[in-house]
Amino acid sequence: MTGAGVAGAAVQVAAVGAGAPLLVGWMRQVRALLEGRIGSGVLQPYRDLRKLARKQSIVPEGSTVVFATAPAFIAATMLVVAATVPTVTVASPMDGVGDLFVVVGLLLIATVALILAALDTGTPFGGMGASRETTIAALVEPAILVAVFALSIRANSSNLAAIVTATAHRPGDVLTPAGALAFAALVVVIAAETGRLPIDNPATHLELTMVHEAMVLEYSGHRLALVEWGASMRLAVLVGLLANLYLPIGIAGAHAGAAGLVVGVGAIAAKTALLAGALAAGEVFVAKVRMFRVPELLAGSFLLGLLAVTAAYFIAPRGA
């Protein structure tokens, strides 16, 4: 643990926490422009969150402490994930737990918290959304593990910071068949994990097509703001992780000064904006797949991940 690492982790949490709504606004704006609209501006999610924080938060009759506390739990879990995943620095003091399996587990904890909260309200749509989310989560978690595992073989470690550091030293190593297969698998998995097209439509208001939205139907006021903030942080962390696994340019090391951290924040902001913009632009061209086709899509993603692991063993990069 170094001073730069502690400062880096603090900057990382602040950057993800403060920047995540901006990322959501940016993705909406990209979509709006491609659809020929003007859009509400990249800052609209902040305006929405500020408004929600000031409004009455209704707790439905018959719901328990699970419903009331889940939003804070989700937001807190996402902040821990933000501190752990190497977005700005690879020297976070959370490095000891910065393992692939821990991060995926933390993401799952937040998912389970929201599923339980949705069931807690006792509404039909909450239960339906929870059941769908469980189906998706059960298929997404192994796929994300296998895909990142393919990248971890090179680094001889499942520690995310170690994988990113290895790629930073030898950037050409990710340009292998294994790297390409894992990238394709990760894109599908991240779309599923963050509730975006073609698995879930974040802009829908039709109850029968919802997954994430169906679970948060009963939330209002500051609790809804926390859930939305948590969801945007999940998106920011996963997109940031994908960017750094393949292009760790500018990430701060163990002995980076203040300038290094500023460069780190700038680099991750640029990479995330670019990747998220590409994801949002891609969404314009795809339709949501039927719920019964989602397992096929995610099984395909898992297969790509599995092939990536196999390829990583058989087709080693030159000089490895």
Next chain:
Amino acid sequence: MGLMSTILRLGRIAEHAPEPPTRVALDVGSRTSLHVRHVDAGSCNGCEIELTGCFSPVYDAERYGIRLVASPRHADALLVTGVVTRNLADALRTTVDATPEPRAVVAVGDCACDGGVFSGAYGVVGPVSSVVPPDVEVRGCPPHPAEIIAGLRSVTGR
């Protein structure tokens, strides 16, 4: 890529934004963001078609911070269309109760404002005002998308 070339050829479709209307004396918690839950209390679906137009690329209500949401819990304003029928009077009351304070009720269409062609019919309770007092009324049968948007913008003033 047929869709890509169409996107590039059409560019921006949205029409020029009119001046913001005068704000009504009403606070929904924000002057830049308005989440709307649409409630059909017994409409003929004429207003619904115009409402769809509001969020189309041509009128693009989202640029004023207006969004349709899936639940009254998420909403700042309820947009009620149609005359209130007996079957939906209770549903409308429950929806209003489910919306967090501070909230606004916007009645859209002649039927919602005064009963329109359905006033006095046997299955009808009356206009929206007979169940919950509306804060903004948008007249027309059906109202033009630009008029609906002007009504919604008058809540935030954006």
